[in-house]
Amino acid sequence: MRRRIITGVTGLLILVPLLGLIPSTWTWNPRLFETLATTISMIVALTLLNHSIGYITGKAIAFRAGRLIRSMEILISLPLFLPVLLLSFGLYLTWIRLGLADQFVGVLLVLLLPTLPYTIRIYTNAFQALGEQMMEQMVLIEPSRIKRFVFLTGPMMRSAIQSVTLLVTVIALSQYALVTLIGGGVVQMIALEAFPLYSGNSLIAAKEATIWLLVLPFLIYFVQLMLLEAWVRLVRRLLDGRYDSARQ
């Protein structure tokens, strides 16, 4: 009974505010729409980078030992505790010299700072939960790295993959100052249009922007969910007892 009450109260506090986002009229803000292309490509690129780097790094931290790995772990966690925006003042000057300022790639690299540490942590936990022995077994069963990922390790990390994508998406969408500083108004992500709207006259325009901010992560999450399910189904069908030594 107590559980129900607490669940209920939590539900109210969390979900009721979201009701305010339901639009009464729907207007298509063309400027918001323009930023969608850049935003989505940035998120896709960032997510892919995060997954690839996070996967191999998480594995290393989980399965290797030694002082070097421990120090690397700390170095990697640094951006979680340091003021990334403030450090980017210095980075900005370097980026200009490298020609990365006002560029998609420049912003992409900088967005790695607030996202990678979380990603690596999630993958580390996932590999630790998997266990070194299970990992060794997998290596024995399927030596080819790609095949191993597609059939074995990948599907077992489904929830980690989900969490990583979600976190990367949400963090990237919220970055206004960082994107404006490094992107210089050329790399137009949705925050660039949304942020000024929040301190402007039109509450309706602001509401619209927020709806997008909420819809994008949900959309990406569910698309990925379906892709992952399809993946698992495909793998199951393909495997279908291939590794079953008892099969004739």
Add this chain to the structure above:
Amino acid sequence: MWRGNAWPATLLIAGMVGYGLFISLSMTTWGDYKQLSADPVFLESVGISLYVAVSSTVLAVLIGAGLAGFFAKQTGWAAQILAVPLFLPHLGAAYLAILYLSDFPVIGPHEVNQFSIILTYLYKEIPFVFFYLLPVYRRLDHRYEELGLMLGLSRIKRFWHGKGVFLLFPVLEAAFIVFAFTLFAYEVPALLGVTYPKLIGVYTFDLYTQGDLSRQPEAFAISVLLTGILFLLLLLFTRMIRPLTERISKGRIE
């Protein structure tokens, strides 16, 4: 080689952080730091940022951990509900605050007590802490607590030996992450904060982008200073807590 490779990540991250720090440092002089330590505007900004960060962290961790402990065994709807704020970027949460709290006197935006900022952070960080600690709570072995019961330990001792020792490190980790985040954030305080004093993230960013070059060294100095302090805290944290947890998990070495 199937054990993965931590080098790319380390080089990228340490490289960018280090370089950013290095350049920021090179744009300042010793005099800037001395000036900062005497600057009342800077100090008040730090003060209020600490106030917001500490309150948000303490509340978020207490409530988040409490909820995690409560729902550890059987989550039911709670996990789905608590997951929703995770999907909303902080910027969107700030909008919700503007939308609902604008007309209220004490908890509205632009109040010196910064309650609207703290509430916005709570909306986002409680689910974060919840999901961060949930696996930890799930992995708890309740036999330790039962042992404590059988041995007749006091409630506090039971809690500590049964759960506390295992929770300590993850809880402190989560707290540190939330603390650092709320301390330095820009977007939320920029939208909901007061004219004076500004939270340190907003204050420093404004200093950096303001028309006259003369105040930029201040902005760089603040970045270096804050980075340095938190880095030290991080080192202290790992140096002190790690051996503690090892001792806990391995048992007292007689």
Add this chain to the structure above:
Amino acid sequence: MIKQMTAIAATGLLLAGCASPAAPVQEKVLGSSYTSIVKDANATTVRMYMWGGDEGINAYIDEYVAPKLKKEHKITLKRVPIETADLIQKLRAEKKAGKETGVIDVVWINGDNFRNAKKDGLLYGEITKVLPNMKYVDPQAQGSDSGTPTDHLEAAWGKVQYTFHYDQASVKNPPQDLQELKSWVKENPGKFTYPEVTDFTGNAFVRHVMYGLESKETLKDPKADFKKTWAYLNELKPYLWKEGKTYPKTLAQLDQLYAKGSVAFTMGFNERRAEQEVKSGTFPKETRPLILKDGSIASTHFLSIPFNAPNPNGALVTINTLLSPDAQFKKFDGTYWGDGTSLDLTTVSQKEQQAFEEVPAAESTPKPAAFEGKVRAELDPAIFDMIRKDWPERVAR
């Protein structure tokens, strides 16, 4: 492992190389004739960086100027909502790092931003010498920008007078000068405020207070101690909105408060700014203008081109178009912006001159007679900076 490291290093270099576009040779475009400039600008993209906090101004650019440029010169105009102060910082960093080709083509600029830009060599050059439409521009407006000679580096875009607007429904007897304003605020606590001084309009409010209270000598000296001004503002403080504990961060926020009815006054550098808002119902129907006896600062704002503009030809054509009588007229009438023109109306055709004069003034726009004897020149831009430094400590705390 070494293989992977090399791969990563190579990718890094590749990215760095790919990232900077092939920098076009920055020819001194200013030597060519305007016709060849137009030819080179054909079918190019121009990026214009300007304050995006006013929907009317945004609409003017997006709905009138951009299509006009597209039609006449096949130019694609991209408006970027980044403020002048922020982009000065960007240009400075780029200049320091030696970035020859930037991303900004046209900037909206004036006052201390212009002075800083001029001082640091951030502007392209003597652009007004090449623009044919400069013949229409009023040389009085063009010559100097708040005391800094423009030296052909920027082109006057519009002229405005600072005006207060109030809701007649709640303010029966509007105050006529600063002292009456003070009494009104004391009698009606929480109904007045001004933006904080990092905002251009808020900073200007403080300058108006200075004009009203300080002597001429003090005003000439940016290093003087503006005691009377700070005293006045501090007297106002406890009776302001939120008891002066916080101020709207931007003019847009003040407008929001005024629209909601939380405060009874708003203000700004454009005597016609309320017209559109009243028409669309955002502002209260009975909005009326107010010019304080202590004066109203006349401000000219300008357009310019940064030193490293990637498309200087396109930028020049854009500015020239914005100076044309057609574009100035559309900017002046109530459809979008209502910004005063920078043109000398005696130089345009009879028909065009008539069109300007026939634009009806709404109830919320002051009659020209209201400004008689009250027009004040801009103060030294060093004062803007001083206000930004001192106000937080002397008033806001």
